[in-house]
Amino acid sequence: MSTIDQLLNTHFSGKVVRKDLTKLVKGNAIVPTYVLEYLLGQYCATDVEDTIAEGVENVKNIISRHFVHRDEAQMIKSTIREKGSHRIIDKVSVKLNDRKDVYEADFANLGLNKVVISDLVVKDHKKLLSSGVWCIVTMGYMPSDERDVSPWIIDNLKPIQIANIDVAEYKATRRHFSKEEWIDALMQSIGLNPKEFSFRSKLLQLSRLIPFAENNYNLIELGPKGTGKSHIYSEMSPHGMLISGGEVSKAKLFVNNTTGDIGLVGYWDVVAYDEFAGKDKRADRGLVDILKNYMANKSFSRGTQVYGASASMVFVGNTDHSVPYMLKHSDLFEALPRDYYDTAFLDRIHAYLPGWEVQKLRNEMFTSDYGFIVDYLAEVLKELRKEDHTHAYTEFFELSDSITTRDKTAISKTFSGLVKVIFPDGSFGKEDAQELLEFAIECRRRVKEQLHIMDETFEKVDFSYTDKSSGTKKEVQTLEIIEYGAKDKAPEPTFEAASESDIVVATKPEVKEAEPEAGQKIIRDNQTGVSYEKLFGRHLAGATDIKLTDPYIRLPYQLRNFMEFTALVAKVKVEGQEIKLHLITSNNEDYLENAKGAFKEIIDSLEPSGIFFSFEFDENIHDRSIELNNGWKILLGRGLDIFQKTNGRCDIAEYYQEKRLCKACEITFLFDSKV
Template sequence: MEDKLHECFEDMVVYKDLKKSNFFSSLELPSFLRDWVLKRFEDDNGDYDIEAVTDFVKTYLPKKEEWLSIKNRITYENERVKILTKISVDIDIKTGEISFSLPDFGVANKETIIEPAVWEQYKDELTKSQETWGVIELGYRLPDDTVKPKITGKIKMTGFTNFCPYVADLDYYKDVRSEFTTAEWIDILLGAIDYNAAGYNTEDEKLAMLTRLLPFLEKRLNLLELAPKGTGKSYVFGNLSKYGTLTDGGKITRAKMFYDTSRHTPGFVVGTDYVAIDEVKLVTFNDVNEMRSIMQGYMERGRFNIGGYEGESSAGIVLLGNIAIDNMDEYKSMFSELPSLFQESALVDRIHGFIKGWDIPKMSDNLKVSGWALNTEYFCTVLHMLRDDASYRAIVDEIVEVSGNAYVRHTEAVKRIATAYLKLLFPNVRSVDDVDRRIFNHYCLRPAVNMRKIIWKQLSILDSEYKDDDKQMPTFSVKD
């Protein structure tokens, strides 16, 4: 299996030893950065020089609390400092001034500037998305009181190198899937997200874990997972992909989530693949009515309007929570422990599917990957690219048959989830002729129906309207 993995993916394979080594854990790097560093320093046997890795991380990946020292080096020592981080650029419409923020260090746009000559050189890379990862060179623009208007001192960007060290070939990824059996491919996917396939008892356990990846590769897929503690929810949604956002439980505001009218800056949902709200039981809102209105509209259409700002995004909303073991039963009311906003049927109806987190084993050393596996950064980049491929949904639309007069939200939810499964497990499918109907039904359609059925059962408990005949779950089948 490892030989085949090397043969098919070559440079995109790294040796991960999360079971035996705590070195990278101590560095506190997200998986996509860890694998990028591993690839940079590993030899053909998967060995690396710990001192060299430590020096690189210390130089280019400083912690937030080191920002004051960096600022001193820039402003008073007149140094040029390079760091690997994410950057968000903004253009002031009134003045034409270009500024940037460094979210991981709390650096705001008002403190920074990108001068025209530098902007001209790097604008193509910096405007590809709302936030971009890269090696950023920082310097200092001195203040000048002798001119009018006077020039204030600001941190300036003097250079930029895009983080991605390669071009992911999506067509190759699709084609190479045919070299593996379904069982082998499932194990490869688990290794790509840092899990040891041999640590699971059954294929069902493996698939339950992989269900968490569906919002990574399908646009505006809204999911809810309720689970016991210790199953790795936060790790998957907050550690694997640079394209997603995990926000901790606490106070969620309209400004933080969608648009800040005072700062004129978009919130979490803009420019990201998904927003996962962790510890959803503990979430509070400044204005529940306002958030209900905006959230329902966004989850339905992917758009919102705040103070005249028209926002649009393809980010899915993922709600993550722990509930009492006694309440982990799809036939009982599971939402009673959640905030009132997430007990309202109109919003719950816009959640496409439910992940039964109790089917996912709790994290243990035996589930940590130890061996050759796909580079997490490469893998999540491919998942991100698959979001734009509409051919899979066209295939699902063609081969899935739905009983008459089906409630449209049920149909859309099932088809959206089935499409995500198809992309994840069978990316080599290019047309309906490539689809094995029996396998598609087993791995894609049936799980999608079951995920939506749980939402419908909970809706029926929350609101008697959903017991009406016109809201019943339709019948889904695969056309011959």
């Protein structure tokens, strides 16, 4: 076992599980991870292989025999009737029938409705009154001659979650781990392989846990598809509820004025809106107004009553454009529905996670090592909601006076949440506090900078802090602004001394490159000093639609050549511009799957740069060319395969095209002024 696995099994014995077992037992069951790991924790919380194998079989049998698949509901009902009693695993929700003065349960998969349930059960498990809780239920069947009396009986019901946890023990045991070891243990606990992530990437992933640990925390994450934005809110905790952003209503979220029933915020620690983005999506304007009040004041009013709640609000959605494009042409909130594209609403957001920095999840990014049973971790985080570390950083640092109260609250809550996740015992040093504080400031600054773009009445804020011991002041900037610059950034000035008392400010003079010309380029064997940039760079300028036809993009060196071509496309593109790059190639069965996998990785790699790659296979192509929507067409005699084989990874030519020996070929440049 790895060091992390050994530490977890030594100090948290019985509270950890091997994460690959979840996939092993899940099969086709549409059941959250915390349900499966609860069962695995009962039978497989060990490092003994024979016991694990036996436990896996037990859990498989439980899922097979007791989990209710919707298409097998009638068979389960029949089993209950024949046996008189049978245990099932299903999602149960309860409503009060005020006409009969009884509580009635609905079973999501079994399809049973209005089954009478004991008042005591509902009193012990009030979340049953919301949108449903996964439970292990012993169902009975007793037919009756009385009219309108249901034969179905709930003999016993137990929500699937760990009953008791010792937070003090959790905090004390944390001290056996270094910061890096603890972070890696948490990454494995949420199912990810820490070796595939940088420290910042790990911090982004673990920040998704803050709403579970911090009361009334408002988080938004927008980014590309496939980065797992919503997964943690539906799978990792029985205290979180993931709902579709288009399905929510005032009654469902807050209070039903007709029945007086409290909505989701009264029962769940986290309410997450999935698929929140979408400019054309409509929302109830009244709901937005109630949300604004709740997110700011932790309370809401419906009718004449005022209610308080502690549920955190999370909004996740997909962006429509690359970050450079948004920074140049709009703002980072541009994908939101019209009714939520509201500065007063967005100002209530405590942190904006940059979803575009999160890599799309690939197989190697998931772990098969040990991690906490997610239900155990969820219960700990729930208990930590009672604690407050919002002022812990003030021992070392002081925020700028220009930062508003709302900004300071947002920064402090993000900092507090990260402390609870990474340093649950509250024991950390100055450098640790600085890392978390800077990340918290950046997440709030991302919100505030975009609000200023949307509405100039929002004043610019000095997002800096001062080191109390040294008096040093440091400004915190968002990473995307460091990389791409702020919107409408002025040209960088140069300074020329006119005299001792006068300085003239001038912009850098533009160096105009020679215009590309039509014609033919002949490359000879063993010729060097050739690169894709020298050949195609000027011709690619201004093109936003590129089609490359090359039948041989399949072997590793051919894929390397193609990636170097895409690097050139990224280099010559205008900042904020989006480009379509389409590859037409051919393949055979020996290399097809490998090529498809590589191309899908390339799609994920290029998208953040504003290059949208697509590909197709055509077995009839022979000619090689580059067609551009700026009028140029380049005929490639050998396709991209113009270089001879290098001497390996320690050869400078492997990394520097102009040092490579070429193969003899001809390249023809054609221009059509009508395009």
